[in-house]
Amino acid sequence: MRKLRWLFLLTFTFSLMTSVPTTSSAYQNPRSLPDEWEQYGLGDPYVLKFNGYYYLYVSTRDTDDGVKVWSSRDMVNWSYRGLAASDPITHGAYAPEVIYWNGMFYMYTSPAGKGHYILSSTSPTGPFNVVTGNLGKTIDGHVFIDDDGSLSFYHAGQGRIDAAPMSSPTSIGASSTTGVGMGGWTEGATVFKRNGKYYMTYTGNHVFSKGYRVDYAVSTTGPRSGYVADSLNPALISTEGQTVGLGHNTVVLGPNLDTHYMIYHNLEGPGVIGPLRHLNMDRIVWNNDKMIVQGPTTTPQPDPEMPAFYDYFDRTTIGSRWANVNGGNWGIYNQQLMWQNTLGSTTWYKQVTSLASQSDYTAEFNMKEMQRGTSASPRYGATFSYTDENNYGVAMLSSKNNRLATFFRINGVDQACQTFDLPAGFDYSKWHTIRIEKAGSTFKYYVDGMHKGTRTANLGAGKIGELTEDTHADFGFVAFSNDVNGSSAWEAYKPIPGTIEAVHYMKGGEGTAYHDTTANNIGGAYRTDAADIRLNSEGLFNLGWNQTGEWYKYKVNVESSGYYDIDFRMATTMSGVQIRVWDGTTDLTGIIDVPSTGDWDNWRIVSKKGVYLKAGQRELRVEFVNGEADFSRMTFQKNAAVTPMSEHFNDGNDDGWTRFEGTWAVENGEYSSGSSGPAKSTIGDARWADYTVESDIKMIDSGGDGGMLVRVSNPSHGTERGQNNYDAFQGYYAYLTTSGVNLGKMSYSWTLLKGSAQSYSTNTWYHMKVVVSGNNIKVYVDDMAAPKIDYTDNSLNPFTHGKVGVRTANKHTHFDNFSVSP
Template identity: 65%
Template sequence: MFKKFKVLLVLMIVCLALPSSLAYAYQNPKTLSNEWPTYGSGDPYVLKFKGVYYLYVSTKDSETGIKAWSSTDLVNWTYVGLVATDPLTKGAYAPEVIYWNGYFYMYTSPGGGGHYVLRSESPTGPFTIQTPNKGLTIDGHVFIDDDGQWYFYRAEHGQIIAHRMSDPYTFGPGVNTGASINGGWTEGATVIKRNGKYFMTYTGNHVHSPAYRVDYAVSNNPLTGFVPATNQNPVLISTEGPTIGLGHNSLVTGPDLDSLYMFYHDWRGYTPEGWPIRSTNMDRVVWNGDKMIVLGPTATFQPDPAQPDFQDRFNRTTIGSSWSNVNGGNWGIYNQELMWQNSMGATTWYKQVTNASTATNYTAEFHTKQMARGTSASPKYGVTFSYIDENNYGVALLSSKYNRVETNFVVNGVSQGWVNADLPAGFDYSKWHNIRVEKAGTEFKIYVDHMLKVTRSANLAGGKVGYLTEDTHADFAYVAFSNKVGGSSAWDAYKPVPGKIEAVHYMSGGEGVAYHDTTPENIGGQYRKDGVDIRVNPEGGYNVGWNQSGEWLKYRVNVASTGAYDVTFRMATTMNGVQIRLWDGTTDLTGIVSVPNTGGWDAWRSITVHNVPLTQGPRELRVEFVTGEADFASMEFHHHVAVPHLTDNFNDNNSDGWKRWEGNWSVSNGQYHSAGGTFAKTTFGNDNWANYTVEADIKMNEAGGDAGLIIRGKNPANGLERGQGNADFMQGYYAYIKTDGVYLGKQNYSWSNLTGVATPLAINTWHRMKVTVNGTNIKVYVGDMNVPKIDYNDYSPTAFTHGKVGLRTAHKSTSFDNFTLYP
């Protein structure tokens, strides 16, 4: 055991005292009512339909039926019962549901024994079996592209397989997408399309491993060419702490129509009967260009998902004062769930528009279906937006006669011309369909059933939204708009601290409120359209550039608990004497922080400031550029934990405080032994230790393999568990010796050789190794404790700045002694 100091681990339960303007109701993990007993809620999938969310989870292996819950806010869930009860749904794995043309199609793999397709006319069932067993492995997922083409994705060893579909029941040949978790078992795919690119999240390792995690990959093709996001992966992981074994996610748009949320499960071990226990979790996803960032995993209270700025579910008996009629028509409310208009026979555009108006940029969502079509030349129905008056508005109308969506804008009384887009063959206008409008500047994107159909420009501002008909009897359901678009809701979201914040995600509000910038325009012309200067970052996404003396940027954060934190700024500059400072209101948190000349505007460096006091709850932090000029990419917060001075000489023949992850470890004769024959690691300490020196005596008992010290290790797991056979189940650095030299590498659930130096080292001889980490510099000493064998700077975007210590071997019998750690 450690002789000089004892390490006390304190579990802090956070009770947030927050302003009433913010709702903080959810905390991971989430326990749902009526979960499967001793099983919980694994493989969560969330469908949004007409403004209501439906959550489906896997079925306990011994039970039959599929359970579901509903919600309007993603926080409060109501159990809706068994949505499928067919005997074939016994142990139904990972049920996913997609809506198309009036039907809800469910894909599930009962007991993992091939896939079945079920169908219902309601998201709450009853879902009935439509196909024989289609075979194929588990975790089916369906994605529909903008052209209406369907794709089916499923799990496989070392890859995610995709199939082009000819209809909801028929799968073509399988294709390797390129997405993989390090060549091991890969499952749980989810695909979304964003700005013309396809993003796939997926999960790997055994579902009951703490190292179950989420990666993502990007492609220009929905079938092939998915390239893992190396600098971002794993995008979600936690192997220790309150939630572990995180994975099998789904992605869903939040109530504000703009935010994106990741639902995933954690793993809590087994019941005495041997059943796995899992729970549902939810965290926010934000974007910086093509960089997907999960603001988690979190286990403290977080802000509830934001609601839209306007929404109407028509849950009343009359249309009411929130709407205004334009040009007449016979309008009404049916069953307190929808609005209708049934006057036909004329070519008049009958409209109902909201009295509420959008901002200049917004997202709007509408739901509509045709009840009857007239005999005029062009009967149609649909939506209006940016409506100011009859001389200024936009429309997106569905035409069952011509099977298309028709769009037009009128600006100052002048028609901008009709632009139409065909809809898929067999499009059933008598069923509910979704129309979505995204407006950013003068650009409008118009989606039908999540398919991007029209992109065009018009010189219109914001305005009212509404429904209209021409010679058509139509029904209209849930409508909403949000004054956010294209992910801009991330700017004002309260990002969790500890956590990482992208520099471009400063608040909205403009000059003097969200930022101070000495130039009125965005010099770089990228990402945002205000006065802050933003450019493309070669490390991915965008960064804030051209930051001058006296300029500042403000960020919203949600601090988990009051205390000290370390803050790591990602900066680049060619100037000497650059200084920055971090503020909370009028409180100077850091004092003057010097930023070194990094040698180039694309030569990024991580600069960590330690022991910064932060106050619990929602805060607005301000980054000030005091002197000089520097580019700014991100800042990351860790709890500040002082590094103790401790030793362990193992003379008491135990390894108290060390956690063994794999391999064969033992203590005897006052030494800590790894038996060799495979890879092995053991760790000690705190994930939030930053700068320190660690030393140990190492004796190689055989010629092959390697042995050494773990530095800044986090998220370790057993790489041999459940047949994984992966030596790199950890994030951190490994300084090690072999008979031919001294080496340094990096693990991030993959392996990267960093550097090494050749020097002969004898077996059966004690070698003293010392490693000092300070900022992003790593010095490795062997034998000579004054001159390092390795002096390495990790300037990469995946540099590790905090983590615990440990010992590691790979296929080498090794003895360790006289372990020492000090600040």
């Protein structure tokens, strides 16, 4: 099946083009907003989208009453709208969240962490009034509405997230564990559904910890159980640099109707009356069911894209952007909606846009029924893929039958009408949203975010519009985007440093975004153009069957000019495969050899160090010159030369080292850790890649372990403020016990990678050397010729850069003669 794999020798050519001019504006994390809580900021942000607008709610300063709210059309320019709630019960309101359900807005908040109250309003800006007593539960309440209209309530538990069923938006049942947690304090859950799977993001650690971070888990069985934490966690973390303490996020679809964004806060230190925090936002992209946050970013990023077409009806006349079909009495009300009020006829009165969508798209329609006629089928709703009266689809709400009705007319032939039931008690006189996702011939229908059905039809590009049948209806915000199911990632400028999925090459088609020598997608996966894509054993889509002369372009946003290291994730059975990176006509890297990995699903890292990239928005072109290899993803990290160092501790101090947990001291020219829990101390540069680190190690106690850290990034204090995380960093730990030498991997969790049974004594010096090169790690003890452990981390998330350090766990250990060399 491999396309001429035995004929060619592969070379990739990545052509980093001249910086691409752009007229789009850019936002930059973190952000302050007008009228935020002084000396308290914007903690625990929650964003609700309703009728084309975004509404932001944040925690209330501990000394004040009320919940503040801001609104925006684009998630960048926010206008302060005042206090959405002012009842004294909202004194110090923690993490207010708002849902819209059947005409009413419900706010859930835990004032000062003392149980939960529910408030309601007919407007997202309030006023919200208290409608329940104290319902208990711990902090950070969150509500998820499933496809059948059932509701679930989530809140923080002791080291976990708990959830409870809800019989109504104001009635919460008994809680039970979701099985999701970070061991230590866990809070700030957000749940959403994508392609039939439930995603939960959640935050762990103390709010004042730099190690405050976001993880995510996925369930295929239900919204309150069956979750499995993803192997790439943490999903979002930064403990050093410009922003730290990242967390308590919300996930919301952006203005282009397709891109998910993670909205979160960072910690800027203690304010006068609490933690000072501000607003951050980063794009989420998808590869199959893997959620990838492209951040955290601290440099300018392109603003979220607006839809290809959108209308708020903020004018006095309908205008030329719409065309009337079949009549009806249409108009604009109060510069905020479009209406049609003719009753007594079964004619489908339509208004369609002057602009047509592309073949694949997402469309959103907001509407409500003002009066229903007396015919057999009074309905109102949306039309899409409309080219003329012989070719279009419709999705209509029927208050008479309490259902969504869908219909296609193709080449003048009416297809069967298919209906989908809506929840009991659905109030059609209130605003509701119909969402259409079209990919190929597949149409997915959503009502108020609930996936109600899927149909197939041979319809392509076309206009969208509103229609009524014997109904007076109002229509609010309407839009379409030429993206669906995350395809907006293809044209997005991906931040560097960061990871870019190979299948996220640009749009534009053959000769513009890519060149492929076959007419069709051999693998038949993910994208519908001729690029050859398959789903691999790691659960990711990758480019395969790549041949001489084929190429792909990628949009990137380089943080700053400088040297970067690139890790390419490759698989091939061929020998002599090579890759190369270009900037225009300049060869940036020379030939990079790609060894055979032995199988098309044996994925390996191929690295090139010290590639100079210029700052700004750029396009990378990947050209396959000879040979064949499958290509999954590429990761860019900043490069820094390893500075040789030697530390004998003879001066009685550990200047340059950063101590975290434990009790560290310099005793008689030796670095000593005497701790009943975890202890670590680090030194060096997080941009270091390949190096050798050595130290003499003497175990004093017989229990626990002690050893050296390599490739350390994002370290934090794992036991501060009552937390008990032994694994509060990302990197590798090579360590001794009295029964052997072992290698483990830490990413705010622990994985034992490999061990070697040996006998080591206390109060005896041993010399350990660790050599890291690419994703290979060798550990030597005393015998510097033969490694006790030789391990290659071929996982999706090997650590290839980081500082060095020493660590112990429940063990008194001494270190001396510590050194690092390139």
